[in-house]
Amino acid sequence: MAARQTVEHAANRAGAATMTAAAPLDKHLLRELMSIVGRDYVLHEPTDLMVFEYDATIGRSMPQVVVLPSTAEQVSEVVKVAHRYGLPVTPRGAGTGLSGGAIPEMGGLVLALARMKRILEVDHQEGVALVEPGVVNLDLSRALQPYGLYFAPDPASQRACTVGGNVAENAGGPHCLAYGVTTNHVLGLELVLADGEMVWVGGRIRDLPGYDLTGAVVGSEGTLAIVTKILVRLLRLPEAVRTLLAVFDEMDQASNAVSAIIGKGFVPAALEMMDQEVMQAVEASLHVGFPMDAGAVLLIEVEGLREAVAEEGEAVEQICRAQGAREVRVAEDGPERDRLWAGRKGAIGALGQLAPNYYVLDGTVPRTRLPEVLRQVGEVGKKYGFRIANVFHAGDGNLHPNILFDARQPGEIERALEAGGEIMRICVDAGGTITGEHGIGTEKRKFMHWLFSDDDLEAMRRLKTVFGAGDFFNPGKIFPAAEGSGGVTQEHVTRGMGAGADV
Amino acid sequence: MTMPPADASSLLASLASSLPKRHVLTGEQAEGYEVDGLRPTAVALPESVDEVSAVMAAAREQRAAVVPWGGGTAMALGNLPRTYDLALVTRSLSRVLEYEPADLTLSVQAGITMAALADELKRHGQFLPLDAPDEATLGGVLATGAFGPRRHAYGPVRDWVLGVRVVHADGRVTKAGGRVVKNVAGYDMTKLYLGSLGTLGIIVEASLKVTPLPTMEETWAAVCPSSVEAIRLALDADARGLRLSALTVAGPLGPDGPLATAGLDHRGYAVLAQAVGTRAAVERSLRDLDAVAADHGLTGGGARLSDADQVWGALRALARPALSDNVLLVRALLSPRRLLPWLERTAALAAKTGLAPALAAHVGTGCVFTRWQSPGLGGERGRGLLTALSESAVTLGGAAIVDGCAVELKHHVDVWGRPRADFALMRRLKEQFDPHGTLNPGRFLGRL
Numbered sequence: 001m002a003a004r005q006t007v008e009h010a011a012n013r014a015g016a017a018t019m020t021a022a023a024p025l026d027k028h029l030l031r032e033l034m035s036i037v038g039r040d041y042v043l044h045e046p047t048d049l050m051v052f053e054y055d056a057t058i059g060r061s062m063p064q065v066v067v068l069p070s071t072a073e074q075v076s077e078v079v080k081v082a083h084r085y086g087l088p089v090t091p092r093g094a095g096t097g098l099s100g101g102a103i104p105e106m107g108g109l110v111l112a113l114a115r116m117k118r119i120l121e122v123d124h125q126e127g128v129a130l131v132e133p134g135v136v137n138l139d140l141s142r143a144l145q146p147y148g149l150y151f152a153p154d155p156a157s158q159r160a161c162t163v164g165g166n167v168a169e170n171a172g173g174p175h176c177l178a179y180g181v182t183t184n185h186v187l188g189l190e191l192v193l194a195d196g197e198m199v200w201v202g203g204r205i206r207d208l209p210g211y212d213l214t215g216a217v218v219g220s221e222g223t224l225a226i227v228t229k230i231l232v233r234l235l236r237l238p239e240a241v242r243t244l245l246a247v248f249d250e251m252d253q254a255s256n257a258v259s260a261i262i263g264k265g266f267v268p269a270a271l272e273m274m275d276q277e278v279m280q281a282v283e284a285s286l287h288v289g290f291p292m293d294a295g296a297v298l299l300i301e302v303e304g305l306r307e308a309v310a311e312e313g314e315a316v317e318q319i320c321r322a323q324g325a326r327e328v329r330v331a332e333d334g335p336e337r338d339r340l341w342a343g344r345k346g347a348i349g350a351l352g353q354l355a356p357n358y359y360v361l362d363g364t365v366p367r368t369r370l371p372e373v374l375r376q377v378g379e380v381g382k383k384y385g386f387r388i389a390n391v392f393h394a395g396d397g398n399l400h401p402n403i404l405f406d407a408r409q410p411g412e413i414e415r416a417l418e419a420g421g422e423i424m425r426i427c428v429d430a431g432g433t434i435t436g437e438h439g440i441g442t443e444k445r446k447f448m449h450w451l452f453s454d455d456d457l458e459a460m461r462r463l464k465t466v467f468g469a470g471d472f473f474n475p476g477k478i479f480p481a482a483e484g485s486g487g488v489t490q491e492h493v494t495r496g497m498g499a500g501a502d503v
Numbered sequence: 504m505t506m507p508p509a510d511a512s513s514l515l516a517s518l519a520s521s522l523p524k525r526h527v528l529t530g531e532q533a534e535g536y537e538v539d540g541l542r543p544t545a546v547a548l549p550e551s552v553d554e555v556s557a558v559m560a561a562a563r564e565q566r567a568a569v570v571p572w573g574g575g576t577a578m579a580l581g582n583l584p585r586t587y588d589l590a591l592v593t594r595s596l597s598r599v600l601e602y603e604p605a606d607l608t609l610s611v612q613a614g615i616t617m618a619a620l621a622d623e624l625k626r627h628g629q630f631l632p633l634d635a636p637d638e639a640t641l642g643g644v645l646a647t648g649a650f651g652p653r654r655h656a657y658g659p660v661r662d663w664v665l666g667v668r669v670v671h672a673d674g675r676v677t678k679a680g681g682r683v684v685k686n687v688a689g690y691d692m693t694k695l696y697l698g699s700l701g702t703l704g705i706i707v708e709a710s711l712k713v714t715p716l717p718t719m720e721e722t723w724a725a726v727c728p729s730s731v732e733a734i735r736l737a738l739d740a741d742a743r744g745l746r747l748s749a750l751t752v753a754g755p756l757g758p759d760g761p762l763a764t765a766g767l768d769h770r771g772y773a774v775l776a777q778a779v780g781t782r783a784a785v786e787r788s789l790r791d792l793d794a795v796a797a798d799h800g801l802t803g804g805g806a807r808l809s810d811a812d813q814v815w816g817a818l819r820a821l822a823r824p825a826l827s828d829n830v831l832l833v834r835a836l837l838s839p840r841r842l843l844p845w846l847e848r849t850a851a852l853a854a855k856t857g858l859a860p861a862l863a864a865h866v867g868t869g870c871v872f873t874r875w876q877s878p879g880l881g882g883e884r885g886r887g888l889l890t891a892l893s894e895s896a897v898t899l900g901g902a903a904i905v906d907g908c909a910v911e912l913k914h915h916v917d918v919w920g921r922p923r924a925d926f927a928l929m930r931r932l933k934e935q936f937d938p939h940g941t942l943n944p945g946r947f948l949g950r951l
Contacts, residue, residue: 125742126839170687181685183694184662201925205836205901206868207650207659209919210948211703211929215661215694219687236744263605265628265715305746307783364683366606397606398685436685444688451688456677460690462935466928478689 025064029085033067036077041068041115052110055095055102056157059442063090063110070115072190072198072228079226080196082109088475091222093134093165096157098360099441101169101221105476111226113164119143120229127234128187128204133164133227140232149234152179155437156345167227170219172437174270174344175301177395179235181437183218190229191217194468204231216463221439222474224467238269238303242313243337245329246298246320247291251275251390254296255371257323258394261300261316262367268316270301271395272344277404278391281350288343291327298325298394299344347391348402354389355404359416363427364436367397376426377401384419398436399427425450440478448480509567509588511544517565518545518589521557526550526595536590538570538946539583539826539910543590546572550595552668552676552707559705559941560674562589568944569672571701573643574616576636579824580647580906581700583913585945593642596707599623601682608665610682610710613642629713632657632748634819642706648698652749652777652818655867661697663712669696669704672937682710695932702947703936717779720748722811723789725796725804726762726771730754730846730862733772736799737866738839740776743795745788749777752864753818761814767806772862774805775814818863822872825907828881830874832907833892837869841899848895849873856888874907881909889916897921919948 025044033042043049043066053062064087069075082089088108095102104110116132119140123129124147131140137158141150153166154173165171167189172181179185188202202214217224248254254273261271274282274297279290290297298320302312317328331337351358365373374390381388381403392400401423405416424434424447434440434447448457457479464470518527528536528546536546544567549555562569567588572578574594596614604627611620618637624630634651635644643649645667648660657663666680679692696706727733733752741750754772756762763769774796778788793804808814825832837845842864849871853859864871875888885908896903897920905918922929926949933940933951945951 212694219691259605305784307787311781364685368605396685433686459677466931
């Protein structure tokens with residue numbers, strides 16, 4: 001019964017924005033967990049738990065216990081114990097998520113997978129690798145470099161984020177335009193189900209008959225199963241790369257150039273946009289040589305065979321000039337290219353130069369709607385009196401407006417959230433969606449009804465039933481709270497900026 | 504999940520009350536809608552999503568088994584239906600709902616044929632790189648997860664579908680995904696329906712990613728005396744990292760086939776590559792291919808085929824599902840490095856049986872179609888051959904699927920091969936989405 005009280009206690013506290021004291025834990029539970037992973041890898045002292053109460057949003061919720069397993073078998077045993085004690089389980093990678101996915105909203109047990117960071121196999125002939133979920137995204141691509149291969153999804157947080165986290169959120173990145181998001185690069189998964197059973201879905205053999213369970217688990221935000229091994233598809237490093245920085249006086253010109261490039265039949269590897277606010281922040285901290293007075297720049301990457309890169313690079317450059325680019329810088333490789341990308345990938349972090357806090361938004365619209373949507377986003381900023389900085393995947397129509405605010409001013413958080421909601425609504429009204437790559441988590445579940453009917457959501461719940469996960473794995477995420485249940489509090493969708501957020 | 508056959512007259516009455524009369528075919532009119540020799544009581548031709556929903560609600564009420572039907576090009580796929588009362592034909596749902604070429608996205612009703620879709624896209628210099636017969640419907644291609652040579656570069660069906668609208672077994676209509684290229688709102692339900700053979704729901708609309716037509720395409724062929732030598736050459740070509748949309752080993756394609764037309768040795772096995780991109784990139788790829796061929800002793804390099812459509816069309820025909828006493832069409836799924844041992848074993852089997860199967864091996868994905876043709880393959884002989892092929896694929900860590908055979912053979916085998924450890928989850932999925940086994944009962948993996 002002690003266990004049930006623990007869960008109820010956790011559930012009761014779920015509404016509170018901050019938590020101070022952890023609930024008392026059953027000693028037998030702790031002993032069982034320690035016997036599985038070892039004494040050092042079960043954390044339950046409040047000071048130890050504090051680093052596990054947040055991710056890159058500003059929501060917080062304290063777990064009761066954190067377990068750091070080192071093998072899939074340990075994960076399975078830990079899950080069985082948690083299941084027996086009725087303790088919800090929230091998996092966690094590097095905690096860089098931007099929708100609250102790793103925050104244990106209902107308390108319970110956090111399964112921190114960072115120790116499971118082995119690259120188990122690289123089959124360079126067939127271009128596949130088998131990795132554990134805690135492998136850091138960039139570490140994987142670095143390890144693959146000697147084979148001339150890489151893992152395509154490249155979220156801006158790739159120095160820290162884990163492949164397991166990428167799978168949970170179906171993460172994207174600048175190079176998704178040509179190569180797709182995480183789901184397009186995952187061939188199979190080893191899962192631990194709610195009853196502790198281990199099962200493989202998908203695998204090395206392509207196109208096996210049966211339901212695409214791999215596709216269903218990728219992007220499920222840790223609510224269906226715990227992923228303990230990932231079989232990823234690798235791409236060959238291109239023979240040649242050309243990076244262009246096209247500088248425009250007006251944001252509209254840059255948006256039109258995006259449509260013109262795609263319209264002329266070019267699909268570059270990356271097609272990113274940054275506005276003036278972002279460039280000023282980047283220059284103030286990173287000094288990469290972005291023009292401070294320009295309205296917007298496009299960072300474009302063309303890659304492939306040498307011959308193709310030469311032709312396509314020139315064509316894209318011409319299109320940018322025709323759309324009014326006042327300057328196009330070209331980097332073939334080496335330090336100049338690295339500098340341009342450092343500016344892009346460090347852009348969000350640099351926003352700290354402009355304001356004490358910023359709220360990172362994520363939404364997608366059809367790319368032809370970009371000019372009008374960006375204008376509307378600007379109007380929302382004016383209406384609320386916030387500066388909004390835009391750095392985003394323009395080729396995909398995947399926006400990241402960042403609302404700059406000061407959380408110390410009374411009411412600013414609430415107004416920033418309200419402005420964020422309006423911007424999400426603009427994306428939906430333009431035929432788009434409320435998240436392109438950051439996930440729903442706790443942040444956006446209240447917007448799910450904008451996109452999905454009750455029947456649509458019911459179909460999703462049936463999928464959850466298939467996995468038997470109920471409210472056991474990562475409870476509270478994705479689904480909007482039932483009307484009037486009061487399960488979701490405004491405090492818990494208080495999202496802004498935590499340390500180290502990247503898009 | 505078993506059902507007694509529906510009562511024919513009450514099914515017809517129920518349909519009559521949910522559809523205009525001209526949208527229902529019965530009796531002799533239902534000819535041509537047989538599945539594995541079984542003829543349905545009725546054929547419904549709904550003209551709107553609401554009508555599809557009404558048909559499903561009627562079928563559900565009457566406990567009738569429904570077979571969704573698109574272009575009918577792949578109806579030979581699958582196990583014997585447990586029961587079959589009603590064909591639901593989606594062909595009248597063929598409208599383009601939204602197409603903004605500059606977005607590289609398109610929303611259409613699922614009954615549109617691949618030819619009509621290709622025409623629409625071509626007018627804007629774009630295409631959907633899924634290989635399927637012209638008369639197949641998009642819905643059918645999505646439901647079967649069909650693929651062909653261009654999967655090599657463009658990937659599987661699932662990479663091109665942004666969202667779908669589905670009519671469920673109880674008539675409810677839901678949408679999954681959306682219309683934009685990046686979208687992670689909620690579970691990726693779209694994936695469940697793709698390749699599910701219509702057993703979880705009927706796809707009635709789809710939003711797709713499309714892509715610009717390449718500036719230039721050239722098909723290159725090099726003919727080797729044996730399949731094994733051709734595979735070696737192709738694997739080397741694959742390792743070059745060239746811009747190839749397809750890389751397939753095929754042969755023998757017959758004295759009237761496309762190799763003969765091109766003046767090549769039709770008895771041999773051709774390495775077929777399609778180079779795409781800008782002119783300079785295509786020329787470069789072809790030069791490199793010639794160099795690989797020279798390394799393999801073909802001093803003249805390869806040939807550029809002037810009638811590429813003919814050769815790729817021949818491969819589509821080879822891989823087309825068939826219901827015939829004289830055909831055994833087996834699709835082996837392997838990891839690419841197992842292609843060589845698989846072909847060696849298949850060659851041994853061919854020598855032993857005195858048969859000469861035509862084969863098409865997609866080297867990038869490890870998929871090999873072998874089409875055996877001989878009278879009496881529906882009996883013991885066909886079963887023996889299939890057992891040998893299946894065992895050979897399974898011992899190599901792969902799987903063998905029967906895409907074409909006699910009805911007789913389907914009484915003895917699961918054409919999808921043996922389910923794997925994840926089958927328990929699949930069974931639960933079917934139970935959640937179609938608890939009464941209304942949709943294609945018995946036809947999918949594990950006779951779901």
